[in-house]
Amino acid sequence: MPSINWYPGHMAKSRRMLLEQLRAVDAVIELVDARAPLATRNPDLLSLTRSKARLVILNKADLADDQQTSRWLEYFRRRGSEAMRFNSNGGRVKEMLGRIEQATRPVAQRYLQKGVKKTIRVMVLGIPNVGKSTFINRINGATIAKTSDRPGVTRAKQWVKIGPYLEMLDTPGMLPPRLDDQEGARLLAYLGSVRDQILDTEDLAAGLLARLMELCPDLTRRRFKLPEDLVPEYPEALLEAACKGRGWLLSGGRCDTERAAALVLDEFRAGKVGKITLERPEDSHA
Incomplete structure (x- = not known):
């Protein structure tokens, strides 16, 4: 498969905006795809926001293997990051708000010690199409942040008031300027975080099928009606x-490989x- 790289001009602008808002x-909420x-x-994004309180959300957990998600939560916790699974289409909002309060409590206490009851402002970060706007809308209980299943829809900053003392900033999705890890870049492409229009979708779909046959051959054969003896x-x-x-x-x-690739x-x-x-987790070098 050809090398994958995608860093449209608006991402450089988004990076400057993020630095201005920091x-x-x-605190920051970092959304990743479970x-x-x-x-x-x-x-x-990690290096830019290292000094801020952080909560890592494994979003779209309803699409991921539950056992592997539990292992990933442990992976992050062992490395000092608060982490939680979530499904923006039907997640447990009260539990999520409790975890946000827990993650931001040290900040709130510092303000209280100064006699200030201040609104806590949280920045929601992540790569394109990881579900930031849907997450905010789910937490808020209303459709305020613009959403789409296409990467690169949120282009401007959007502050959303969640409660009397909590606001969230929805930020545009940002990829690294260079996708040096091509294995990781392929995973981003499989998930739809890189625009399909810049890729050879037939190569991409073929690579995804090969990956799925390694990870879950029975599910893959059943869904796509592949012969049992196919090698x-x-x-x-x-x-x-x-x-x-x-x-x-x-x-x-x-x-019809073009249609097949899309499906x-x-x-x-x-x-x-x-x-x-x-x-x-064992694939990680960290």
């Missing part, structure tokens, strides 16, 4: 087999293949 922020918690972290010599053979299994064919029985990616991203985690 002084007004008391299906690839390391690949969906931006090291640049593909190359990823493209998996995409062709999925075409035949699911009937994605053109006239004359030719494989394979869409069905995985929507969780229709199953609850699947693409990364394991």
Whole structure:
């Protein structure tokens, strides 16, 4: 698969905006995708916000393997980060607000010691399409922050008042300026955090099928009706087999690989293949 890189001009502008806002922020909530918690972290954001109180949210946990999510939570906690799983489409809001209060309590206490009852301002960070706006809307109980399943929709800062003493800042999704880890970049592409329009989606879908066959062969065979005895010599053979299994064919029985690629990616991203985690804690070098 060709190298993946995507850093549109608005991301550089977003980085400058983030730096300007940091002084007004008391804590950060970092959203990662529970299906690839390391690949969906931006090291640049980590370094910029290192001095702030932090809560890591493994979002879209309903799409990830529950056991692997528990292992990832332990991974983050062992490294000193408060972490929690969440499903922005139906997560436990009261528990989430409690964890936010817990993470920001030292900041609030410092203000109280000075005799100040101050609104705590929290910045919500993450890469494109990790679910920041949906998360804020879920916590707030109303549709305020603009959402989409396409990366790069939030372009401007949006302060959202959650309660009398809590405000959240929705920020545009930011990728690192360079995606040096191409394995991680592929995971971002599988999840939809890089625009499909800049990629060869047939190569991408074939690579995803190969990955799924390694991680969960039974689920993958069942969803895409792959032969039990299929031993593909190359990823493209998996995409062709999925075409035949699911009937994605053109006239004359030719494989409609363009349509197949779009559907394979869409069905995985929507969780229709199953609850699947693409990364394991043991794969980390940290």
